[in-house]
Amino acid sequence: MIDRNTDILIVGAGPAGLAAAIAARKEHIESVLVIEREKEPGGILRQCIHNGFGLHRFKEELTGPEYAQKDIEQVSELGIPVECSTTVLSVSQDKTVICVSPEKGLQRIRAKAVILAMGCRERPRGALCTPGTRCAGIYSAGTAQRFVNLEGFMPGHRVVILGSGDIGLIMARRMTLQGAKVLACVEIMPYSSGLNRNIVQCLQDYHIPLYLSHTVTDIRGRERLEGITVSEVDEKRRPIPGTEMNFDCDTLLLSCGLIPENELTRGAGIDISAATSGAVVDDMLQTSIPGVFACGNVLHVHDLVDNVSEESFHAGRAAADYVRNGFTGAEYITVCDGEGVRGTVPQRIRIPSDSPVTLSFRPSDVYRSSAVVVDCGGVELFRKKSLIFTPGEMVHIELRPGLLKNLPADSITVRLERN
Amino acid sequence: MEQNITCINCPVGCRMTVVMSDSGGFLSVSGNTCPRGAAYARQECTLPQRMVTAVISVSGSRIPLSVKTSRPVPKDLIPAVMRELSRVRICVPVHSGQVIIPDILHTGSDIIATRSLT
Numbered sequence: 001m002i003d004r005n006t007d008i009l010i011v012g013a014g015p016a017g018l019a020a021a022i023a024a025r026k027e028h029i030e031s032v033l034v035i036e037r038e039k040e041p042g043g044i045l046r047q048c049i050h051n052g053f054g055l056h057r058f059k060e061e062l063t064g065p066e067y068a069q070k071d072i073e074q075v076s077e078l079g080i081p082v083e084c085s086t087t088v089l090s091v092s093q094d095k096t097v098i099c100v101s102p103e104k105g106l107q108r109i110r111a112k113a114v115i116l117a118m119g120c121r122e123r124p125r126g127a128l129c130t131p132g133t134r135c136a137g138i139y140s141a142g143t144a145q146r147f148v149n150l151e152g153f154m155p156g157h158r159v160v161i162l163g164s165g166d167i168g169l170i171m172a173r174r175m176t177l178q179g180a181k182v183l184a185c186v187e188i189m190p191y192s193s194g195l196n197r198n199i200v201q202c203l204q205d206y207h208i209p210l211y212l213s214h215t216v217t218d219i220r221g222r223e224r225l226e227g228i229t230v231s232e233v234d235e236k237r238r239p240i241p242g243t244e245m246n247f248d249c250d251t252l253l254l255s256c257g258l259i260p261e262n263e264l265t266r267g268a269g270i271d272i273s274a275a276t277s278g279a280v281v282d283d284m285l286q287t288s289i290p291g292v293f294a295c296g297n298v299l300h301v302h303d304l305v306d307n308v309s310e311e312s313f314h315a316g317r318a319a320a321d322y323v324r325n326g327f328t329g330a331e332y333i334t335v336c337d338g339e340g341v342r343g344t345v346p347q348r349i350r351i352p353s354d355s356p357v358t359l360s361f362r363p364s365d366v367y368r369s370s371a372v373v374v375d376c377g378g379v380e381l382f383r384k385k386s387l388i389f390t391p392g393e394m395v396h397i398e399l400r401p402g403l404l405k406n407l408p409a410d411s412i413t414v415r416l417e418r419n
Numbered sequence: 420m421e422q423n424i425t426c427i428n429c430p431v432g433c434r435m436t437v438v439m440s441d442s443g444g445f446l447s448v449s450g451n452t453c454p455r456g457a458a459y460a461r462q463e464c465t466l467p468q469r470m471v472t473a474v475i476s477v478s479g480s481r482i483p484l485s486v487k488t489s490r491p492v493p494k495d496l497i498p499a500v501m502r503e504l505s506r507v508r509i510c511v512p513v514h515s516g517q518v519i520i521p522d523i524l525h526t527g528s529d530i531i532a533t534r535s536l537t
């Protein structure tokens with residue numbers, strides 16, 4: 001087994017890992033190493049060939065591969081090594097990382113700081129409690145996207161999409177443009193979690209019906225999928241008898257949510273938040289193990305890659321600071337989710353804080369003409385109004401330095417308040 | 420003649436009603452909350468345009484090449500653009516940004532590669 005040392009080791013060369021590496025190197029950390037499981041860096045962006053990425057960061061609309069290319073080029077110019085086809089097997093409490101690759105075999109790498117940037121996974125069929133047979137032809141939308149855009153083949157010809165997340169909507173358009181017939185998009189909730197833009201440009205443009213408050217109630221087919229039944233559901237999401245519609249299809253794509261990929265994080269014994277399914281972190285994005293940081297979709301699922309990059313630059317700088325100065329023991333306040341708020345990140349903030357702190361969360365429902373409010377022990381610290389808050393769009397607020405001083409309690413609560 | 424459309428500029432998703440003349444000219448829009456909505460409604464009802472992204476096969480490469488239009492093309496030309504893309508024959512190497520088809524269907528938009536293949 002090869003034994004090596006590095007200052008900062010980054011797990012994953014998707015947009016999060018690449019941005020963290022760039023930021024760490026710009027803070028003059030010489031020894032930065034990125035480990036990637038796939039053959040090439042870029043992560044999920046490689047298969048997201050549609051455009052709309054980078055509007056905030058680069059002020060232009062790029063496709064996924066173009067966005068990734070900008071980071072890959074910068075990583076290369078900065079001379080940061082990215083070791084591909086290398087799978088991390090474990091991360092331990094003392095920041096020793098075990099990984100394996102065909103070229104180098106088993107390696108043990110001791111790092112001063114580790115940044116977790118493994119991204120997320122789609123919720124699979126097994127987690128959806130779908131009825132019917134276990135036939136071929138049922139894929140997650142992202143798997144189909146990989147087949148069509150990276151491997152160059154079509155997974156089927158007559159398609160139904162379950163779930164109206166953005167990847168499902170994007171795939172409805174892709175499959176249609178490549179010659180498939182997309183029969184319907186079926187969403188169990190009374191609203192779509194996808195962007196309006198995608199509802200219009202991926203479904204309406206191609207006359208694909210969107211059935212809200214509907215779900216799949218039967219899946220038929222012995223070897224290959226032959227058809228499905230879709231039923232309307234009541235307000236408790238129970239199928240309503242008599243509303244069944246049958247679709248003859250050979251393919252069912254699932255676009256039912258994303259889950260941070262935290263197998264390694266759990267293996268390291270790092271605390272995980274039930275609300276985000278990501279690590280519990282402080283305002284430096286440091287997990288419950290000092291010197292181990294998390295950023296991007298492994299921490300919480302983002303809407304925009306621009307926000308992933310932004311968060312990961314922060315993690316890269318924080319890890320660099322840790323390598324130089326070590327863990328500076330601190331006092332913390334906890335951040336709690338109040339009404340209408342789910343999964344606020346970070347969950348802990350060091351006080352006193354001399355830099356601005358960004359809080360991110362997802363609304364649990366649609367709130368029109370409402371305000372996001374931050375309270376501490378009955379005292380209002382922050383308030384910001386907005387025309388609309390929706391579960392499909394993560395909310396980011398920035399608490400200015402100095403706001404978190406002389407607090408009356410040791411926790412703050414973030415909540416939404418209807419007007 | 421009236422047309423109902425949903426604004427795509429932000430999550431509010433205003434439901435707008437556009438009034439058109441019999442000859443297809445834009446007359447007025449209502450239901451929008453901001454000027455961006457009005458501009459979108461006018462464009463969408465007179466000349467709707469879309470960016471097109473797709474993949475094409477490249478001889479000498481196991482994986483396909485992702486491409487995009489350099490600017491939006493009229494929406495009703497999308498099927499014709501896809502047909503052109505299925506006919507194009509190129510081989511490696513291809514560089515990101517390389518023009519694959521100039522001025523496709525006289526739209527003024529080029530088809531360009533969005534990744535490199537060697």
